[in-house]
Amino acid sequence: MIYTLSDLGWSAFFSMQLDVEDLESFTPMRISEVQRATVTALSEKGATTLTTPPDMTTADLAVGDWVLADSNNRIVRCLERRTVLERRAAGTDVQNQLIAANVDTLFITTSCNDDFNEARLERYLVLAHDAGIQPVMVLTKADLASDPDSYIRRAQSLSADMPVIALNAKDPEDVNQLFDWWRKGQTAALLGSSGVGKSTLTNMLAGADISTAGIRDDDSKGRHTTTARSLYPVSNGSWLIDTPGMRALRLHSVSEGISSVFADLEELAQNCRFRDCSHGKEPGCAIQKAIAEGVLDAARLQRWQKLEEEDARNEETIAESRKRQRDFKRMTKRIITESKTRKGR
Ligand SMILES: Nc1nc2c(ncn2[C@@H]2O[C@H](COP(=O)(O)OP(=O)(O)OP(=O)(O)O)[C@@H](O)[C@H]2O)c(=O)[nH]1
Ligand SMILES: [Zn+2]
Numbered sequence: 001m002i003y004t005l006s007d008l009g010w011s012a013f014f015s016m017q018l019d020v021e022d023l024e025s026f027t028p029m030r031i032s033e034v035q036r037a038t039v040t041a042l043s044e045k046g047a048t049t050l051t052t053p054p055d056m057t058t059a060d061l062a063v064g065d066w067v068l069a070d071s072n073n074r075i076v077r078c079l080e081r082r083t084v085l086e087r088r089a090a091g092t093d094v095q096n097q098l099i100a101a102n103v104d105t106l107f108i109t110t111s112c113n114d115d116f117n118e119a120r121l122e123r124y125l126v127l128a129h130d131a132g133i134q135p136v137m138v139l140t141k142a143d144l145a146s147d148p149d150s151y152i153r154r155a156q157s158l159s160a161d162m163p164v165i166a167l168n169a170k171d172p173e174d175v176n177q178l179f180d181w182w183r184k185g186q187t188a189a190l191l192g193s194s195g196v197g198k199s200t201l202t203n204m205l206a207g208a209d210i211s212t213a214g215i216r217d218d219d220s221k222g223r224h225t226t227t228a229r230s231l232y233p234v235s236n237g238s239w240l241i242d243t244p245g246m247r248a249l250r251l252h253s254v255s256e257g258i259s260s261v262f263a264d265l266e267e268l269a270q271n272c273r274f275r276d277c278s279h280g281k282e283p284g285c286a287i288q289k290a291i292a293e294g295v296l297d298a299a300r301l302q303r304w305q306k307l308e309e310e311d312a313r314n315e316e317t318i319a320e321s322r323k324r325q326r327d328f329k330r331m332t333k334r335i336i337t338e339s340k341t342r343k344g345r
Pocket of ligand 2: 272287
């Protein structure tokens with residue numbers, strides 16, 4: 001299948017990053033799959049396998065990225081991303097791991113069962129807000145729940161202006177509701193834990209032939225785990241990225257995302273008597289007052305504070321790591337200077 005640049009989501013944001021030489025010598029391509037050593041990219045030339053230059057590995061690239069490729073199908077550079085979804089890599093490192101790039105809509109996917117977890121969904125929401133991506137909450141397995149409305153209410157309580165859609169991921173008419181949330185040339189990504197129905201939705205939306213467990217229809221976990229993440233064309237001319245089920249979403253520093261998801265609490269806190277109120281037992285705490293009046297859920301305060309603490313710790317780790325790098329550079333410089341001075345003698 002051949003796509004034009006505009007089919008693939010190309011826009012002025014990307015063309016503005018090119019100069020005359022780029023236009024003459026290189027081809028813009030959009031990454032549809034990232035493998036260990038190579039990537040697959042779509043362009044007006046069709047699907048092409050690309051290799052990375054020496055100063056880049058495939059870990060530096062995400063599905064959805066725009067790159068420039070030379071005539072040997074080698075990547076010249078990756079274009080600046082309009083949006084990016086990333087998380088902290090496993091381990092104590094401060095490195096980020098890319099999830100997807102240039103995404104317009106994030107379908108935060110969970111099910112109308114035990115998978116529904118406010119704290120985890122809020123993390124996804126924070127991630128979307130921090131990246132400047134429109135979040136839409138998709139509640140699958142509504143057909144199996146005795147009271148799907150209760151899940152809709154719980155989802156809506158996380159963010160009043162977020163669209164919430166409860167559906168049966170296996171029902172084509174139900175799934176059609178998702179088309180309201182992204183247009184031709186735009187890209188949506190599905191994010192959620194394993195077994196919530198991301199592959200099922202991808203199959204329905206993109207007609208993609210990705211196998212799902214199928215036989216464990218009745219459980220809340222599902223067994224099949226997606227290993228590949230790809231950019232799939234959707235029938236209405238838009239694009240869909242399926243991501244592997246994630247157990248834990250380790251956030252990188254996302255203070256803006258937290259501020260945006262918990263804007264109501266930040267606003268309330270402005271009215272606390274003490275500027276450094278911990279919203280515990282202090283007199284004149286506007287947040288405790290709201291809880292006492294029943295307009296705020298105490299659990300939401302706890303989740304906010306937990307995310308704030310985690311974010312502060314992340315910032316600290318990043319600052320420490322930067323300092324270590326700086327110290328190391330200084331030390332290297334000193335040793336080089338000293339050795340030069342010695343030789344000079
Ligand atoms: N009845 C019903 N079954 C569903 C629904 N959504 C998903 N399923 C079933 O749940 C199981 C898991 O769905 P998948 O689509 O494989 O889940 P996934 O999110 O892709 O899982 P990973 O690939 O592990 O990330 C499959 O057996 C699906 O048929 C739904 O809305 N209703
Ligand atoms: Zn307070």
